[in-house]
Amino acid sequence: MEDQRGEETHILTIPFPAQGHINPMLQLSKRLASKGLKVTLVTAESNPISIQGENLTSSIKIESIPDGFSVDAGVNVRNFDEYIERFKVVFPQNLAKLIKKHEVSGYPVKFIVYDSVIPWMLDVVRGFGLDGAPFFTQAWAVNAIYYHFHQGTLKVPSEGGSLVSLPSMPPLGINDLPSFICDKTGAYPSLLNVILNWMATRFPIKTIGPVIPSIYLDKRLPNDNDYGLSLFxxxxxxxxxxxxxxxxxxxxxxxxxxxxxxxxxxxxxxxxxxxxxxxxxxxxxxxxxxxxxxxxxxxxxxxxxxxxxxxxxxxxxxxxxxxxxxxxxxxxxxxxxxxxxxxxxxxxxxxxxxxxxxxxxxxxxxxxxxxxxxxxxxxxxxxxxxxxxxxxxERSKNIRRNSEKWKESAKEAVNDGGSSDENLEEFVTQLLSS
The missing domain is CATH 3.40.50.2000 (Glycogen Phosphorylase B;)
Incomplete structure (x- = not known):
């Protein structure tokens, strides 16, 4: 019965259209599909992605929709703010069309997992009568820094030698803080505001990483030896x-x-x-x-x-x-x-x-x-x-020894009984029972 319900539970996963965001969302999509869910990853048409390997398309479906930019323009650091503004208008319009298409396909969309750097996507999908969950593609230490900054408990040092002290974190100098906070040029203001406003809502968190191809960790997903999508x-x-x-x-x-x-x-x-x-x-x-x-x-x-x-x-x-x-x-x-x-x-x-x-x-x-x-x-x-x-x-041996320890820790996290796998199972169970 659970397998049958899983097949009927169709979710969309929506990464921000950059390679470093597509890869982890893609791996999460594969792992969700392995738990019995029907998964469609939605990409932006301005990203001319290439699909590598038949295993990818057999486990999840990939659909591209217009995002307001041409393939030649794409998204880059220089046009970032312009891209975000157009993306926020055009992408939701075409997402609505995609959701309506699936309503008559026999597999209507039940839930959406979206990239945390586009938090306004939650308001969009709730407008369609759906719910969603953000997927963080950056370290939680960074998210914690943003939270403290938004709360006013983090004061950015005015001098390079000053240190910041935050709970459960090492002392941080100005050069250790995310550039969105300490960059005085104002080069990336729009995304910072988006992240800070979203962080204030403080959703419950489940840790499910690292999300890299299974062959390098637990080897439980057959032929999962690469991400399968690439912009280059x-x-x-x-x-x-x-x-x-x-x-x-x-x-x-x-x-x-x-x-x-x-x-x-x-x-x-x-x-x-x-x-x-x-x-x-x-x-x-x-x-x-x-x-x-x-x-x-x-x-x-x-x-x-x-x-x-x-x-x-x-x-x-x-x-x-x-x-x-x-x-x-x-x-x-x-x-x-x-x-x-x-x-x-x-x-x-x-x-x-x-x-x-x-x-x-x-x-x-x-x-x-x-x-x-x-x-x-x-x-x-x-x-x-x-x-x-x-x-x-002099530090080479210690560095290599520590690197090996972290390699083993990553494998343990995603294996049966590891914290990552248990949290993913719990997330899927909640979806199936909703």
Whole structure:
């Protein structure tokens, strides 16, 4: 009877249209489907996603609807506010059409899981007579900081040396706080207001992560060895062939995600920092960023480095030759590194990444964090020092030992009887009984 009711319980999952938000929502969708629910993931048409693998489409359905932007425009840091305003108008209109379509399909939508960074989606779906639950795609420590900021119990330090003390958290400096709070340029005001207003409602929380493909954790979902959706085409065979030719723990993997964009000076410092380290490196440089690379860099580093426009990140991190992940500390990338036991060099750029980097170095002790100079630039010398510290320095053994511990903890969380799986089961039971 429960299986039958599960088949009749159709839910929509709605991620924010960026790769770092689509991936975890997609994995949650797969896990919900494995519990007997019918799941449809709704994407934005401006994201030209590619589907990889038949297993994905057999477990969940994927539907794209217009979001007010063209494929060529897409969403990026520079047009973020404009995108949000148009998305809030156009996307709900087309979501209503999708829900009405399913009303006559025999599988009407019963519930919606939406990305926490679009909290106004709850008001939208309640207007359709439905209910929903937010899915957080960032660390809860970051959410707690937002809450205290909204409540007025967090005062942002006016000087770099001042520290903030919050319950159950390490002392935080101004550079450890999310950039939405401490950025004085006002570069990202709209999303901060959205998050703060939503946080004030204080919904009950269930922890269900880490949500990465099952093959790397509990192996309970058949053939779940990749996310299955990508906004970029990964150079899978190129990366694998190159990594296969390298020794164990000899490669630095470098990636700053799908949105972060380094300035030309910082790109040059990073390039020559990698060169100075004298390690092998695999560096993901999106096509839109390649013009920032120093002249003749490819030729100068051809014996040590491989630069690709996109990579199959999980496969890369799981490869035996990768000994270090130089990352922007997006929450997806951070969770993947923790789950696969890969030490990190943290080089955060914006939003929650600064807080994640604080935890990488000082709380979990699975890596080191670069320091910026008076111009806000991470120098090539600093990059070289940090890489060597993780790969061969005094803290290297302790960092690798801690990385392995977190890898085991991630597996325990999602296995039968783990807190993550139990919470997911409870969530599904509540859906089935409603």
């Amino acid at each position: 085409k990964p150079k899978s065979e190129t990366c694998k062939t190159w990594l296969d030719s390298k020794e164990i723990n000899s490669v630095i993997y470098v990636s700053f995600g799908s949105l972060s964009a380094l300035g030309e000076e910082q790109m040059e410092e990073l390039a020559y920092g990698l060169k100075r380290s004298n390690n092998f490196f695999l560096w993901v440089v999106r096509e839109s960023e390649t013009e920032k690379l120093p002249k003749n860099f490819y030729e100068e580093t051809s014996k040590k480095g491989l630069v690709v426009s996109w990579s199959p990140q999980l496969e890369v991190l799981a490869h035996k030759s990768v000994g270090c992940f130089m990352t922007h500390c997006g929450w997806n990338s951070t969770l993947e590194a923790l789950s696969l036991g890969v030490p990190m060099v943290a080089m955060p750029q914006w939003t929650d990444q600064t807080t994640n980097a604080k935890y990488v170095e000082d709380v979990w002790q699975v890596g080191v964090r670069v320091r910026v100079n008076e111009k806000g630039i991470v120098t090539r010398e600093e990059i070289e020092i940090c890489i060597k510290e993780v790969m061969e320095g």
